Amino acid sequence: MNNFLVMPMVAPLLTGIILIFLRTNVMLQRILAMVSIVLTAGASVYILERIQLEGILRLDFGGWLPPYGILFVADSFSTLLVLTSSIVTGIVLLYSFASTARAEEKMFYYPFIFLLLAGVNGSFLTGDIFNLFVCFEVMLLSSYALITLGGRKVQLVESIKYISINVLSSWFFLLAIAYLYGAVGTLNMAHLSVRVAEVGQGPLLTVISLIFLIVFSLKAGLLLYFWLPGSYSSPPTAVAALFGALLTKVGIYAMFRVFTLIFYHEPGVTHTLIGVMAILTMIGGSIGALAFQDIRQIVSYNVIISVGFILIGLVVSTDSAFQGAVYYLIHDMISKALLFLLAGTMIYLTGKAKIEEMSGLIRNYPIVGWLFFITMLAIAGIPPLSGFIGKVLIGQGAIEAKAYVLLGVGFLSSIFVLYSLLRIFLNSFWGETIISEDEERPLKKGMAIPVVLLGILTVLLGFGPELLAPYVSDAANTLANPEVYIEAVMNGKE
């Protein structure tokens, strides 16, 4: 019964459609949303366990055997990301119960979140490159709607840029697919890998791979991140957290898939270029994170730095680097959601967005303060929190591959991350409090609980990496040995 594989995409999709009809009944929407997200996460746990027992799973839609039909392929890498994105979406949903305005909740807020999740999970699971494009578009169209929801002036103006950029990148995606189909005559990713290996990755195929690189860099914010800070800082907190946690990660996932499975023959060209882009991304992100006063901008630039850091794992391509990248991806989804939620909570509590205008918040809101401190340490990679294990493994991989420049820039960027967040911490949480006792806004329980939950997750991930270790090493194994994936798709049992 491999049909189960479709659950992480179909459950959110159906929920999204059902919730459209329950527009006016917000309470019912919330309950259904939580039930569905628990089911989705549960389904991904089940799939993850089955992969451990049976190897990579595959679902051929309509019984068309590969390479002819569209198919879903679940390996540990994709399923771990599906699980993490479902959990993060669930917690962000909890937060939005407290933070989103009633009017927006009635304007299809929950349906759009579920359609977004369906697109994200679909992109992780698909084994067909055109299907990847379609899932990208499902995800992007819901993100367009979410970014404009509320219709404030700044949202509208930023979303025009965001949408134009994404339309262009979708165009490049189609261009790359068209040329790839013209060159090798297939769209199934495993079959593509076989065909590319047969004909050899000549200059033409390398150029096509570079077009893919442009597309995924635009989605992931690798070097081509100019659109990101503006559009991630304009929507409401919960939406921004979801974007920061999920959207760029899908681009990173696609990059890992394509450059470990299909275009791995010319690392001198493609991987070197990714390395240069990763270095420039980390430098640019660090400059941005230090340059701005607006919390949301600083947090958005932190997303960019981590994109550069994760891609070091792809550039060095050793087994431990892949493991590190998987750990770091999971950590990054959780901690970036947490960071965005904390920043949003701070703005909600003070009504200000600039760090100079806040002061002494820790006196009034100790939970927020200490959670921010923990998040800061986790993102900077201080043990025993969640960022540490990923950073160590990526660093180990970089040493094995003798990529010392990447290693240096990567770890230097961690210091800038620490400094930029420390700046927020010192300015906003320490010092004389600006809020007098009568003016103090109570911290809503609905905001505190999800943030604490995410905080617990980062700590758990840091203390118990052994829990995830079998899955992560399986994921890294598939990434390092594309034959495993090809074998499972082309010859594996139905």
Add this chain to the structure above:
Amino acid sequence: METLITLLVGVLVTIAVYLLLSKNMIRVILGTAILSHAIHLLILTMGGLKKGGVPLIGDEPASYTDALPQALILTAIVISFAVTAFLLVLAYRTYKETGSDNLDTLRGVNDE
């Protein structure tokens, strides 16, 4: 035939890029629409243009047309249709809200 269509794609892309670089929002949206048409033609061309039968298993299996590019552009057309519709609504709403459809004046709006 392939050459002709490829040239047509080139012309369409040129027009689209010209429109995309203008300041007027409607022109940019029309540019994206033309751009997507260009890519649909390109996908069709990449599958090979030939006169063949319908792709049903029958007497002459060798002569049928590749159905895959047609399936692909069908999907891509629907998607670009939806995105263009969304962009048009967004442009209208932005014009209502800001009173301008000039992308230069919309730069760096800050209402907070």
